Amino acid sequence: MLKWALIFAIVALIAGGLGFTGVAGAAAGIAKFLFFLFLVGFVVFLVLGFWAGRKVAGD
Template sequence: MLHYAIVFFVIALIAAFFGFSGIAAGAVSIGKILFFVFLVLAVVSLLLGRRPVP
């Protein structure tokens, strides 16, 4: 998931460099969503992984 977020941010940087602002804005928004989904899943995984087994 984090890999895809980084890929979309790189795509946004390349698109912004070449002047495609619409594509860059779309890629940035997708990258942000993927990054926050990754953060939520990482925190949930961390919390559930530390739970002792009865």
């Protein structure tokens, strides 16, 4: 997911540099959405990993 966010960010930069502001805005919006989705998933799995590790270590 982070890979796709980076791809869309690069597309937005290139499109913005070439003057395609509509495409650049759309690609930047998609990149931002994917990045925050990745960030939420990362935090959820990080918390679940700590919780499962603590549960196993507590036994």
